[in-house]
Amino acid sequence: MPATLRRLALLGLACPLLFSLLGASGGAVEAQLGPTYGGPQVAGNFAVLPTLVQTSRMGTSLAVGDFDGDGEQDLAIGAPDDTVGGAGAGRVDLYLAHAGGLAGLSDHYYGTAGQALGLQLAAGDFDGDGVDELAVGAPGATVAALEDAGMVVILSWTGVVQGLIEVASLHQGLVLVPEDAESFDAFGSDLAVGDFNHDSFDDLAVGVPREDVGATGSDHGLVNIFYGFANGLSDFGSQTFSQNSNLMLGQSATGDLFGWSLAVGDFDGDDYDDLAIGIPGEIAGAIADAGGVAVLYGSGNTGLAAGTNQLWTEESPGISGNAASGEDFGWDLAAGDFNGDGRDDLAIGAPGDNPQGVAAAGAVYALDGDAAGLTATGSEFLYAANLGEPASLPGDRYGSSLVAGSFDGGPFSDLAIGSPYAPASATSQAGRVDFVLGGDFGLAGGGGARFQATGLASGPAQANDHFGWALAAGRIDGDGDDELIIGIPGRLHAQTNQPAGLVQVLLGKSLIFGHAFDAGNSNGWSVVAP
Numbered sequence: 001m002p003a004t005l006r007r008l009a010l011l012g013l014a015c016p017l018l019f020s021l022l023g024a025s026g027g028a029v030e031a032q033l034g035p036t037y038g039g040p041q042v043a044g045n046f047a048v049l050p051t052l053v054q055t056s057r058m059g060t061s062l063a064v065g066d067f068d069g070d071g072e073q074d075l076a077i078g079a080p081d082d083t084v085g086g087a088g089a090g091r092v093d094l095y096l097a098h099a100g101g102l103a104g105l106s107d108h109y110y111g112t113a114g115q116a117l118g119l120q121l122a123a124g125d126f127d128g129d130g131v132d133e134l135a136v137g138a139p140g141a142t143v144a145a146l147e148d149a150g151m152v153v154i155l156s157w158t159g160v161v162q163g164l165i166e167v168a169s170l171h172q173g174l175v176l177v178p179e180d181a182e183s184f185d186a187f188g189s190d191l192a193v194g195d196f197n198h199d200s201f202d203d204l205a206v207g208v209p210r211e212d213v214g215a216t217g218s219d220h221g222l223v224n225i226f227y228g229f230a231n232g233l234s235d236f237g238s239q240t241f242s243q244n245s246n247l248m249l250g251q252s253a254t255g256d257l258f259g260w261s262l263a264v265g266d267f268d269g270d271d272y273d274d275l276a277i278g279i280p281g282e283i284a285g286a287i288a289d290a291g292g293v294a295v296l297y298g299s300g301n302t303g304l305a306a307g308t309n310q311l312w313t314e315e316s317p318g319i320s321g322n323a324a325s326g327e328d329f330g331w332d333l334a335a336g337d338f339n340g341d342g343r344d345d346l347a348i349g350a351p352g353d354n355p356q357g358v359a360a361a362g363a364v365y366a367l368d369g370d371a372a373g374l375t376a377t378g379s380e381f382l383y384a385a386n387l388g389e390p391a392s393l394p395g396d397r398y399g400s401s402l403v404a405g406s407f408d409g410g411p412f413s414d415l416a417i418g419s420p421y422a423p424a425s426a427t428s429q430a431g432r433v434d435f436v437l438g439g440d441f442g443l444a445g446g447g448g449a450r451f452q453a454t455g456l457a458s459g460p461a462q463a464n465d466h467f468g469w470a471l472a473a474g475r476i477d478g479d480g481d482d483e484l485i486i487g488i489p490g491r492l493h494a495q496t497n498q499p500a501g502l503v504q505v506l507l508g509k510s511l512i513f514g515h516a517f518d519a520g521n522s523n524g525w526s527v528v529a530p
Contacts, residue, residue, distance in 0.1 A: 064474025065123025086113025265335025318376025336404025405473025
């Protein structure tokens, strides 16, 4: 994907989310492949339908957390093109879990014109009270008259009387934040939560991929870190990292987009969370716009530090595959223990990769966690055909979205891989999600399955659905294994023919029956036949 399109796609303001800019051609097989080994089950699937039917692109982002403190995981859904608060305002929908499943809609929270509120979401217990708060990216927000500077709104659920309320807002330009807000920075374009200093309060990493670092050029990118305290997130002790920071490997360059994607995991097994940072425009060797990933490690009371940082590209020793311009290595990231050794591994999406010469079919790389940090020893190179699935087609962009979870309740993390531009039969850009099980030797030897909207509660597939644009994992039915939650933000509403969006949930191995929620159904839940 050319850097110019990436920069536009970041906000989706001039052309909402650039859903039509990446083409795909040809047909695709819509079969579930191989044994699921107790992974996500079609029989137990259900869909969460929009309660507001205007253009909103519900399902652009997803987050799972315990927002009401009842011990069950709830679901938050971002709809950044919602217009209730004005053009491009955005909104967040909250669905609380109840009695082993999702109840009806609990609340909406709306942005104001141009904010793109809900483009990204993350859940964390920032004040240590045992209840999660919701961090909501609004990268189009105006800060101190600076257009698209961006902010992050922290929401808390107070109960049915008040619902979701704002408890904090974070942005550059706060007194103790070591960076000034600037127009078009797009602060809040990605979010990740972890405890980087191991103090029992969750911390927040915020991607600012359009930040201009240095005197020349643009869109170099950086990441802001905010630490949790008893009163929640604060700018006290906040940090800023870019490739121009002291000791950081690499060098900031125009179009790098450092901070485009973020993932948190304990890669070295020391109980301090670490942060992986996608740089999809990074130069790899002498190859421009190939992509890279930076890794910062947590430590002591200081949190993240650059002293032992790593920089990975497809040109790094030990990584399979060859770098090429436009491969977008680092477009999305996911951390999980795929081989069960007690340390997190890192999956890296490269949706512009050309496996077997197929243009932009996409691929995923996996690095193994080790006591000294991530290592390329035993690294994996995954694409559809080498997993025993039908080959991806040109423009599928396999690896555009990633999420790790234990979908069978076993000891290994599994990986779901989104291809939101893949066709479904002759239906262009309907989208697809592939599911790969972890095992003793990582991902390559695991079983898996392929899912598209047709045959699920969200089906039939439609053109420009972008099934798999966003992915999340969480135990919303409380049965001990993760559900796979899939955003379908391009789905047209039957009444308005506008992209209201949709969310598909594939349940883990234990649940047999699912439900579908439709605002037009006065009785709430209705059973979906297996």
